[in-house]
Amino acid sequence: MDSILRTNLLSPIALAFALGIVARLIRSEFSLPKDIYAGISIYLLWALGLQGGIELHHAGFAGIAKPAAVTLLLGCVTPLTTYVVLRRLGGFGAADAAGIAAHYGSVSAVTFIAAQTFVKGMGTEAEGYMPTLLTLLESPGIHIALAIGAIQTGGKGRPTSEVLHEVLTARTMVLLVGGLIVGYLIGDRNWQVIEPFFNTKGAMFRGSLTIFMLEMGILAGARFADLKKVGPFLLAFGIVMPILHGALGVWLGTLAGLSAAGACVLGTMAASASYIAAPPAVRVTLPEANPTLYLTSALAITFPFNILFGIAIYYKIALALAPAAAALPATVVP
Amino acid sequence: MDSILRTNLLSPIALAFALGIVARLIRSEFSLPKDIYAGISIYLLWALGLQGGIELHHAGFAGIAKPAAVTLLLGCVTPLTTYVVLRRLGGFGAADAAGIAAHYGSVSAVTFIAAQTFVKGMGTEAEGYMPTLLTLLESPGIHIALAIGAIQTGGKGRPTSEVLHEVLTARTMVLLVGGLIVGYLIGDRNWQVIEPFFNTKGAMFRGSLTIFMLEMGILAGARFADLKKVGPFLLAFGIVMPILHGALGVWLGTLAGLSAAGACVLGTMAASASYIAAPPAVRVTLPEANPTLYLTSALAITFPFNILFGIAIYYKIALALAPAAAALPATVVP
Amino acid sequence: MDSILRTNLLSPIALAFALGIVARLIRSEFSLPKDIYAGISIYLLWALGLQGGIELHHAGFAGIAKPAAVTLLLGCVTPLTTYVVLRRLGGFGAADAAGIAAHYGSVSAVTFIAAQTFVKGMGTEAEGYMPTLLTLLESPGIHIALAIGAIQTGGKGRPTSEVLHEVLTARTMVLLVGGLIVGYLIGDRNWQVIEPFFNTKGAMFRGSLTIFMLEMGILAGARFADLKKVGPFLLAFGIVMPILHGALGVWLGTLAGLSAAGACVLGTMAASASYIAAPPAVRVTLPEANPTLYLTSALAITFPFNILFGIAIYYKIALALAPAAAALPATVVP
Amino acid sequence: MPTTTLKLVTIIAEPVLEATITHDLERLGASGWSITEGRGKGSRGLRASDIPGSNIRIETIVSEPVAEAILRHAAEAYFPNYSVIAYLETVQVARGDKYV
Amino acid sequence: MPTTTLKLVTIIAEPVLEATITHDLERLGASGWSITEGRGKGSRGLRASDIPGSNIRIETIVSEPVAEAILRHAAEAYFPNYSVIAYLETVQVARGDKYV
Amino acid sequence: MPTTTLKLVTIIAEPVLEATITHDLERLGASGWSITEGRGKGSRGLRASDIPGSNIRIETIVSEPVAEAILRHAAEAYFPNYSVIAYLETVQVARGDKYV
Numbered sequence A, B, C: 001m002d003s004i005l006r007t008n009l010l011s012p013i014a015l016a017f018a019l020g021i022v023a024r025l026i027r028s029e030f031s032l033p034k035d036i037y038a039g040i041s042i043y044l045l046w047a048l049g050l051q052g053g054i055e056l057h058h059a060g061f062a063g064i065a066k067p068a069a070v071t072l073l074l075g076c077v078t079p080l081t082t083y084v085v086l087r088r089l090g091g092f093g094a095a096d097a098a099g100i101a102a103h104y105g106s107v108s109a110v111t112f113i114a115a116q117t118f119v120k121g122m123g124t125e126a127e128g129y130m131p132t133l134l135t136l137l138e139s140p141g142i143h144i145a146l147a148i149g150a151i152q153t154g155g156k157g158r159p160t161s162e163v164l165h166e167v168l169t170a171r172t173m174v175l176l177v178g179g180l181i182v183g184y185l186i187g188d189r190n191w192q193v194i195e196p197f198f199n200t201k202g203a204m205f206r207g208s209l210t211i212f213m214l215e216m217g218i219l220a221g222a223r224f225a226d227l228k229k230v231g232p233f234l235l236a237f238g239i240v241m242p243i244l245h246g247a248l249g250v251w252l253g254t255l256a257g258l259s260a261a262g263a264c265v266l267g268t269m270a271a272s273a274s275y276i277a278a279p280p281a282v283r284v285t286l287p288e289a290n291p292t293l294y295l296t297s298a299l300a301i302t303f304p305f306n307i308l309f310g311i312a313i314y315y316k317i318a319l320a321l322a323p324a325a326a327a328l329p330a331t332v333v334p
Numbered sequence D, E, F: 001m002p003t004t005t006l007k008l009v010t011i012i013a014e015p016v017l018e019a020t021i022t023h024d025l026e027r028l029g030a031s032g033w034s035i036t037e038g039r040g041k042g043s044r045g046l047r048a049s050d051i052p053g054s055n056i057r058i059e060t061i062v063s064e065p066v067a068e069a070i071l072r073h074a075a076e077a078y079f080p081n082y083s084v085i086a087y088l089e090t091v092q093v094a095r096g097d098k099y100v
């Protein structure tokens, strides 16, 4: 087997995820308690934000303009490609296509974390402002997809604007944006004290992540029974679309001057499908969209694909596209 | 801006607290799950107790008599000053005045932790027996205020004695007193093994504290809407009374021979208002006392004031009052 | 007092456990939130599994055959001895005897962890494959006891086979077996990154364990009121039976070539009584068995006895039985 | 003890509907509500919650006409696309004048 | 299946009242109770809980006279100063003789 | 709003019985159920849960004959050895035809 792929498949993250799936398939009743699941995800996001903030503090915003622009571009393009592909090629109705588009137009923070961990495991490092890009990619795709859906279906659900306030002020955004600001402000002396607890390369972060991935495996495994219900088109879509979006993200990231590691992470973000922010937003604004379709494709197809294979693929694309110099990280973190 | 104040305001603790307030003000639905909030506070209190116990083990009880005496004195004086000020100057009824007095006569463990963290950040260290003083200050104020209230209002609620058993055996007391004893007994070899996990200067403790402060900010922010309801007198009271109690605590602490750091922490304890132990005790023994008054003043005025400004002020008072020698910690922890 | 016993009684684990009991006896309402309790136990089991896996990876399965065989033998013998003693000497009915036998025939993971921690505190180390033995001992005893019970009482509860699927796929088994496999596969490089978080000798593991033991003390203390109800025979049984099973386990372990540390841990397993897996399994398959009997003996008698005294006793037996050479660990973990 | 006879309306729904439903209850004239979290199984199983099967139970004590309006609204607005059940019973409320 | 007709009394209250209420229930003759935790919104919103809006629901199955006594006590002792609602319904209880 | 008159059966039981009871409900003809977790105190206090006093409340909306069958089964299969209470009330269910 290819060595990059192998390294990824034997990582604690991928194996813990696989174990969670297996636990579910043998009908174990084991699952992480709800509050522990929430607690770990709060910790992971807060650590990510803080670390991003301190890195911004070091490297500044120099060079962030272009990557930010292509990230926003991805946020506008990916919901549209998803919608068009599903309607034209897949023959899906407007509500279902828009609902799925909201998921693929947004981003999965856990997949992002896995990509960050992966490139660090490769001995390289993405640009320090990647968490900033994550916050930029979170909501535009949801916004656009819901707007299309509301127009096409007559908008029988809750008004999009109201729901968007919830997306923008949700846990992920508060912790990431807030963490970025706090990390930026506290300075090195304060950071050093808490660094072993929050360092995203550290044992605490990586260890907690394995426990979190167990539960992600359980959640994904619980949806496997629904794979039969979504039909062959969506099965293929859940793998091919991420590859296309991932390649597009890597290419745009490389154009914008990101390192290979950074381009890989941006590609992963584009390829990933939200399963935290998007589902409730879609459920209340597009009631006719079938939740089995969007949840199964995001959680039981695209998420496992990205964790187990996708990230390694996007990294290979990034290495192939990278000019010799850009394969090194643009900013070296001290 | 003053540098001590600035250092405090840019500390991760203060910034995380501010972020929590902001999250609440933008109507984010983010909050720490109940069990995680409880779990972190158990960890913080247990660590505090253990560390205090091991320090007692090193330094012994030498020199604790006088500080303990002034602490008990503060526990008797602060509920009385609060009650008299509120009744005479504020025109509050007996139930409301006694209810608020129970809060200001007791102590907030989180404010205490913030003060400990602050003086350590200043490169100094309070005496090892400070957690012992905290346990001494916890209940007398509540006892006295509830007794006054019961006498003045005819005691329509649950009997004070019953409720005091709950205060004395509550989580905070079990973990602090128990931790002190366990820490005292285990000895250095055992402590070294678990020290990185519990050291109150360490990354684990400080990092968890930032997450805890996020939620404290959310809880305080949730009460901001009630600031309008409590009237200008209580608004001023919630800031002026802590300063007076804080100055008194620092002065008595200095007289009792505490270092500047120790006097600052004792002053902070005196200045702080309980919002864990006092509210339920008051609610069931003094039903006529309006909870909006005591909760808003303790949680939305005094707590933020102390965290953001008070501690730094008490430290400056302590430095000013300290005889040259006492500005160094009385006991040097190895 | 004997020094080994004294060391054990002054360990953070034993003291935290004792504190939990005291908290309960003074009628404190303090307890660990349900999800935190579950979260810590997930962490402990997962760490145990991973560490066992990496040690298997180093030492291989060489020498595991004999210890595994005697472990399975213990899993068959201990439920039978328990059942016979209770029926013949104790005069218990078939349902009660079989119910208690299911508990003493299985194993308590927390007691196992305490034994592992104890031998490490003694400066020695059990064989790396001990967690593997733990998984082998988990279910046979429950299986055998429930089968006896179902035959003797006519099987009015849920079918044993259905319930055994739940035992085999429960949290403990998923995390231990899964952790062993994942730890075995990830290799040293991955392990080094997460090791400080999961190392069962480390501060994180040991520190969390003290918090967990607090709750164990509370749970045991809550059953103390029932000690009066179970009668003198079961009181004595709960102490004598573990000593006999413990001695048997140590002896068989020594015969099978385990080090003194390993034999002590195996003896502890044999001596311990399950209070996680067994109670629900017995409750639904043997409805007539009185839960007060099996819960009180397992949780309020045998568990405290093992934690406070038993482990030290089994260690002394192991030292006495050990041939000079085997007193050292068979496998030195790098 | 004089009590008022009122209707207790119970709605069991997907958690994601909490804001929608409480907003609607307020609009339809309910003076308050109580919510508990739970789980369940039904014949359809349509839902978007991350924890499969989790639901919320919303209860509100209201006058008969308001109860009627709530059930009617639930049937129209929630039933077609959401996992929701709604039912009412008669209860005797202490100081019930507060809820009408 | 023979059942006994009894009263189910429900009290929704601030969490801080749990000990007070269950103690009172015992004194007034209830043989047991069940408690679930929840949250809610009412017209007054008076409460001292750290988590705004959280409440407990206490239910007890009792005979009619005990139910009357409980509602009367709730109205006198809890209503003036606490966020509490109380109501009763009629239920058919299996083996209901146990609860009287 | 046309409603259907049905029976709401409530069973409060030790948590360990969840699988047993829901399995039995299905067998006896219930189309679904809702579960909430709680705690309680009764006259017997027999139970094997690790957290003393914790229980589950299972509710199911069913036709009268099914309700009868459930209560009968509960009395026979659960009452002798388990901490269980069971009762039924009459409710008006919106779109109630779904549950029969």
Ligand SMILES: Nc1ncnc2c1ncn2[C@@H]1O[C@H](COP(=O)(O)O)[C@@H](O)[C@H]1O
Pocket: D012, D039, D040, D041, D042, D043, D044, D045, D046, D053, D055, D082, D083, D084, D085, F030, F031, F032, F033, F034, F035, F059, F060, F061, F062, F099
């Ligand atoms: N017959 C029933 N009795 C009680 N609760 C039910 C019943 N049917 C459905 N439910 C509840 O309603 C939710 C949605 O049901 P459904 O839309 O049929 O999937 C379930 O999760 C249950 O909590």
Ligand SMILES: Nc1ncnc2c1ncn2[C@@H]1O[C@H](COP(=O)(O)O)[C@@H](O)[C@H]1O
Pocket: D030, D031, D032, D033, D034, D035, D059, D060, D061, D062, D099, E012, E039, E040, E041, E042, E043, E044, E045, E046, E053, E055, E082, E083, E084, E085
């Ligand atoms: N009309 C109502 N229906 C159901 N529950 C209510 C109602 N009004 C109040 N409640 C509950 O009673 C609690 C206290 O209400 P209040 O004293 O009006 O603030 C609220 O938190 C709700 O849980």
Ligand SMILES: Nc1ncnc2c1ncn2[C@@H]1O[C@H](COP(=O)(O)O)[C@@H](O)[C@H]1O
Pocket: E030, E031, E032, E033, E034, E035, E059, E060, E061, E062, E099, F012, F039, F040, F041, F042, F043, F044, F045, F046, F053, F055, F082, F083, F084, F085
């Ligand atoms: N009178 C009652 N009213 C309401 N719930 C009860 C009553 N008696 C018992 N329960 C509930 O049923 C469970 C078992 O009761 P028991 O079998 O009497 O111990 C208790 O934990 C309570 O949750």
Ligand code: NA
Pocket: A078, A103, A104, A105, A106, A107, A108, A245, A269, A270, A271, A272, A273, A274
């Ligand atoms: Na995407």
Ligand code: NA
Pocket: B078, B103, B104, B105, B106, B107, B108, B245, B269, B270, B271, B272, B273, B274
């Ligand atoms: Na004070």
Ligand code: NA
Pocket: C078, C103, C104, C105, C106, C107, C108, C245, C269, C270, C271, C272, C273, C274
């Ligand atoms: Na055993």
